[in-house]
Amino acid sequence: MSQKIFRSGFVSIVGRPNVGKSTLLNRILGEKLMITSDKPQTTRNQIKGIHNVPDGQIVFLDTPGIHRAKTRLNKFMVEEALSSVQGVDLILFLVDGAFDPEKEAGMIKEVLSGVEAPVILVLNKIDLIPKGDLLGRMAAYGENYPFKEIIPVSAASGDGVEQLVQLVHGLLPEGPCYFPDDILTDVPERFIVAEIIREKIFRLTRDEVPYSTAVVVDSFKERETGVVAIQATINVERDSQKGIIIGRKGEMLKKIGSQARQEIERLLDTKVFLELFVRVSGEWSDNSRMLKEFGYDS
Known part of the structure; x- marks a missing residue:
């Protein structure tokens, strides 16, 4: 055969x-x-x-x-x-x-x-x-x-x-198996986590706000209990955008965090403790140094 x-x-x-x-x-x-x-x-x-x-x-x-x-x-x-x-x-x-x-x-x-x-x-x-x-x-x-x-x-x-x-x-041509058959992507979990947080901002905010945000995962640690503790910073370009992301009495930031945490838990198949911070990084989308820092560098 x-x-x-x-x-x-x-x-x-x-x-x-x-x-x-x-x-x-x-x-x-x-x-x-x-x-x-x-x-x-x-x-x-x-x-x-x-x-x-x-x-x-x-x-x-x-x-x-x-x-x-x-x-x-x-x-x-x-x-x-x-x-x-x-x-x-x-x-x-x-x-x-x-x-x-x-x-x-x-x-x-x-x-x-x-x-x-x-x-x-x-x-x-x-x-x-x-x-x-x-x-x-x-x-x-x-x-x-x-x-x-x-x-x-x-x-x-x-x-x-x-x-x-x-x-x-x-x-497709005849060729090898380029990646192990039990993975879906070659990007690290930290990258996917940052993307999930950014998606919630896109879904929950309007106008220029989602386009002016960049998410950086600062810390990603698994505790002895099995809980994964994640700290991430949402970078925006103006103080007004920071106010929108945080929301009245912090409600918008809580909503972003809650929805992101639930999806991250499904991704990692474990409990997650997620802390979000918001920082103003003026005009980062046109700043070559910041773009590189945030992972947007060719």
Whole structure:
């Protein structure tokens, strides 16, 4: 009996902000590893998600949304996304199914200019598209770029996702198992904890506040009782933002901490003692030294 080929490789997920890249990867992994919110530009770093299938391993790269960058932080985010299309085995270009294909054509060609890897266009949020429009939209995208395949999915419901994974696996080259088969990512727990806290800020605050926050885990210690004690600092750019994060009588900070702690406990499978502090770090999003300190450095 012939042995099946073990296929493996790196697959970059790219697209505009808020098209569902992190939601798709969470759905594929079967775990909520990437933070999500209904606000654009939630993802800031390039993060690996490791998915094992029979006779294969797919290493997905979740990336920030591609947008017009102004601050140093935003430029870092776009660089993280654009750099991910080089040196990978396959690219998933994610678009919101409700977007106009003609208006997306220029951005797609610009991002994929010079790319050698095959590209699958993933048409997400198909549950929001009238059924009669789906084939026409797929055809319109196909006229603008020679995609390997165009696959409609709903990352939120899971519709079409398993078929997408099977297609990806079949297009990967023969290769080794790059990571142990019992891990979902190569980023440390401290990073994920900071991201969880930042997600709660995105979900609970409005306007410019979530975009002006950076979370740093200062201390991460397991006590003899098994409780993990975590201290983290939420950095903001102005005193007014600090006031909003803390809230009246500290209520907002308690809410952020409570929701984050519950999710961190599920992640670590143990009790967690979480202390949050808020610090004003003026204009950090445009300060190269602070960006490096906060983990936003190419």
